[in-house]
Amino acid sequence: MRVRVATTALSITAALLFLPACSIDTPGAKRQAPSSTRTGKSADAVQKPAVPSSAALKSGLLDQSDLGSGYLRKPERPAQHDDVTVIGCPALSELGGDAATGGTLAFPHKAKADFTYGGSSSEISEELYSDSAKKLSDGVARIFDAMTGCPNYQVVAGGSPVDVASQKLPTPHDLGDEQWSQLLTFSTGGRNTVVKQTAIRDGNLLLIVSGSPALVDRHLDKALVKATAAS
Template sequence: MRVRVSTTALGVAAVLLALPSCSTDTTGVKYQTAPSARTGKPAALSSAALEPRLLDESDLGGGYLRKPERPTQHDDVTVIGCPALSKLGGGTATGGTLTFPHMAKVTFTYGGGSSEISEELYSDSAKKLSGGISRIFDAMTGCPTYQVVAGGASVGIASQKLPTPHDLGDERWSQFLTFSAGGRSTVVKQTAIRDGNLLLIVSGSPALVDRHLAAALDKATATS
């Protein structure tokens, strides 16, 4: 049951944060950092351009193994005990109206699979990124405890808003999520940083998130 709780913790958090794994842009355009000629604002990076900005094993060091991506599931997600979060997903809490079409994601296990760290990158206008992620984090941290039912599995969740590192990016959000199922609990730290037209979300074991957050942001925002 412990492995299932850990997997559920990261998976449910991803759903609630409106991470649209089935909605990607595969145009293959690389590093579109120049401002749009029409608006003068930085253009959104394609999904293909975001991929090389993710951390890899060489960035993390020894003991990390990349976890294969699981097939996308489309189970309805029901939130019990947090009306604000339920409203965001039209009753399923999937956050369908807050999708960011340009995205890339990677997950690693550490210590023989006992811990995980997941990184997601999104690109859109600063306004859309800020508004979308703010609404989700505000809803999640506004409910101290609630329950999520997905695919027949029920998980109890307790949330706690955390202070954020003020020297990173333009905007920051962070929280602890404690997932409880089958008599066991798993604590996940989740920190999101918006830097210009990029949104970075790092989730997983609190120690691993703290260890690699700055490096993830450095690589995500580096130009080539």
């Protein structure tokens, strides 16, 4: 089965394209079959009424002083609008037009920062979004479920095929109201790249941290503390 997924969708879907921007090589990494469920408190629980603005989200992003030595801010890349072909994943196909065009998954307020660590050998990306708690919860859950709903699938971007495997990971239950986490293994040209992606919803705020698993684990807590304080 083939489905066209635009790279202008919510950034979790854009993680399919993380490989060209990341070089966290793990030779011989083993593919793992996925499963996906959301955890944490219901989005129908008591919610924070305010929806942070994009300016507030931007002020809540981690910077080099938060991360420590060895981190360099990457310049913002122009938005890409090229289509990506996904082969072998009905779960992604079922997302339909919303995932392909941004639709209801294009949250109204957003901010993003990308960093390299130790030269260009490792990368970490932080994204902040705001909307109603229900919209954040439903939108993120749908995409995480789709991405981890297939044991293995293939992405063709720019004529280069990339094999993808995903695995649901345990989530930090003590952070925020809801949590999602997954491990994506990208394989191409005999090399494997592993990207960890963890999302936390705290009221009307959504934090997504992606990149080297070690860097995600190291900075997740401080990212949430700074983001919630700014909002």
